[in-house]
Amino acid sequence: MRRQSTAADGQRRATVTDVARRAGVSTATVSRVLNRNYPVAEATRERVETAMRELGYVVNAHARALAGVSNRTVGIIVNEVIDPFYAYIARGVEREAALGGRLCLVCCTQGDPQRELAFIDLMHERRADAVVVVGGSLADRGYTTELARRARELDAGGSKLVLCGRPPLGEQA
Incomplete structure (x- = not known):
């Protein structure tokens, strides 16, 4: 029934x-x-x-996501929304996303790299079209490996990880 x-x-x-x-x-x-x-x-x-x-x-966006269809969402992951640098970037991403009929979800890591990875996973679960990670790079090989793995997983699912104000992940992503 x-x-x-x-x-x-x-x-x-x-x-x-x-x-x-x-x-x-x-x-x-x-x-x-x-x-x-x-x-x-x-x-x-x-x-x-x-x-x-x-x-x-x-x-029904949830039903579309279950069917494997994009839910027309862009995730923006920043350190802090009150910082003018991050707010300016988020505003630009949101403006472009809205032109494409997409909703933006802004997540704040408060400088915690584990929260950043968790937010990327959450956006992947929600079938976001893209996940934009802004600034705050961490010079840690283990972290970079995890970020590259998530980039590959997003790509395999039809999404993209976009790094803004960060060095590229190299050949591994």
């Missing part, structure tokens, strides 16, 4: 199946319209988008 999703006001949330039924198409067609990954006739696209508006359909 499928669990019913409800909004904060207690009303049942519209599903892809509801949108498909309203638009007179298959759920696969609704998915294609949402993902824009397959050609759909303009008239069909308009019917689906109209049905979505009429039903108040909102994409």
